[in-house]
Amino acid sequence: MSEKFRLRPALKTTPAYVPGKPPKAKEGLKSYKLSSNEHHMDPLPAVAEAIEAGGRTPASYADPAVAELTAALAEHLGVSADQVLFSAGASEMLKALFHVAVDPGDEVVYPWPSFEMYPQLANLCGASHQRISVDADGRHDLPAMAAAITDRTRLVILCSPNNPTGPALRQGEFDEFMAQVPADVIVVLDEAYIDFCDAEDAADGLAALHRYPNLALLRTFSKSYGLAGLRVGYAVADPELIMELRKSILPFSVSASAQQAALVSLKHSQDMEIRAKEVAGLRDELAAGLRARGFEVFEAHGNFVWLNLGDRSDDFERACLDNGLAVRNLGDGVRISVGPAEAMQRVLQVAGDFAADGGTVTDAGAPDKAEGAPK
Incomplete structure (x- = not known):
């Protein structure tokens, strides 16, 4: 913290908000930002x-x-x-x-x-x-x-x-x-x-x-x-x-x-409800696909899923970034926002490859360090 100004001591232990990372551009691949719990559909x-x-x-x-x-x-x-x-x-x-x-x-x-x-x-x-x-x-x-x-x-x-x-x-x-x-x-x-x-x-x-x-x-x-x-x-x-x-x-x-x-x-609002159900359907399909690949996925009721990856979170985030996907690495796990169907399929492909390389963690326990997302 700066010594130039008289600032509150509380700032020394107060982290600044860290937004979700944007995806890396990958030649031949459309990139998807799945790190900020945004709605992926165009506005009405x-x-x-x-x-x-x-x-x-x-x-x-x-x-x-x-x-x-x-x-x-x-x-x-x-x-x-x-x-x-x-x-x-x-x-x-x-x-x-x-x-x-x-x-x-x-x-x-x-x-x-x-x-x-x-x-x-x-x-x-x-x-x-x-x-x-x-x-x-x-x-x-x-x-x-x-x-x-x-x-x-x-x-x-x-x-x-x-x-x-x-x-x-x-x-x-x-x-x-x-x-x-x-x-x-x-x-x-x-x-x-x-x-x-x-x-x-x-x-x-x-x-x-x-x-x-x-x-x-x-x-x-x-x-x-x-x-x-x-x-x-x-x-x-x-x-x-x-x-x-x-x-x-x-x-x-x-x-x-x-x-x-x-x-x-x-x-x-009726159109919103229809869209919300579509997002929930994609979420449930993503969660089921991840579980089928050996990942622990908690019960999901938002527009995101949580992978309880423990100390393999950094590895999974890098695997996603290498495939044009930005996810939210929160230290003890990774949160993936629901996006278009093609983005969800790519997540499952990356997850399958990650699991095949021995990257799955199913017994990481409850997370204790992760953080949330803007509202």
């Missing part, structure tokens, strides 16, 4: 037109209240408008939740590995970390997370489906966990990938809001709606919490193009 024509229309008046600020989109989303979700707040991606809303809840010395409980901004923001708030390792199946260890809550805990974060490991929380275990959380401790349920989840017993955060006033849902248009580059995230929570979060969200953070694109996307 109506959405593309909305983006263009929203950018025609760049000299004017966008609506700071995001009023039209807020009303439309509230109706779509079946909640009141005062329960919804938009931000520049879910990451800004996550930062706002830390700002309104956490002071130096407070505790934050979160699973690990999961989204890398959880420890980053805890560090920057001066909080103590209660980082609870996922279990051997890549799932939240909810009993251990509940046991970690103390009278200093101010924020608990859950991620369902969990990025990068893949499993979604089950309704029964979620309700049992929430019953153990003090009513004044905010629980953030990060559902960035919820639209790809097809598990019948997955926890329903939206339905749980009326039962748990301390629950805040974190969602985004980046993933299933394919608007990652426009930065449209939102929270759904108790109106009193939403009112306080407004103090921490930057004004005009959601651009006019982003608001219009999200509004039109909501009108085409």
Whole structure:
């Protein structure tokens, strides 16, 4: 860290966000970026037109209240408008939740590995970390997370489906966990990938809001709606919490193009659902193909799969890069985002060759160092 300026000591132990690597150009091969959990399909024509229309008046600020989109989303979700707040991606809303809840010395409980901004923001708030390792199946260890809550805990974060490991929380275990959380401790349920989840017993955060006033849902248009580059995230929570979060969200953070694109996307939600099912189908085929080649793949409910490769993660990443594929090497495993069918076939080809060379690891155990992806 620079000695030229008076900077906060917390920066010494706070890593910067590291984005997914781009693919290497390989002669004769089309390259694919499978390292950032992006939606690989082109936008719907109506959405593309909305983006263009929203950018025609760049000299004017966008609506700071995001009023039209807020009303439309509230109706779509079946909640009141005062329960919804938009931000520049879910990451800004996550930062706002830390700002309104956490002071130096407070505790934050979160699973690990999961989204890398959880420890980053805890560090920057001066909080103590209660980082609870996922279990051997890549799932939240909810009993251990509940046991970690103390009278200093101010924020608990859950991620369902969990990025990068893949499993979604089950309704029964979620309700049992929430019953153990003090009513004044905010629980953030990060559902960035919820639209790809097809598990019948997955926890329903939206339905749980009326039962748990301390629950805040974190969602985004980046993933299933394919608007990652426009930065449209939102929270759904108790109106009193939403009112306080407004103090921490930057004004005009959601651009006019982003608001219009999200509004039109909501009108085409059925098309989004069809696309999400197509992505989920590709994900399941990829997971099955990898398992058939001897790889350990956790239950996957997002738009990605996790290979529990342990210390062979670097080798697998190099094998992918040599074949025009960029994947996310997270230290103890590799996360592969779902892409076009031809990209998934190439992943399976690389995986098969890797396994044939003795590279498969099926007993690496639960990861403990990996990090997540932007929202």
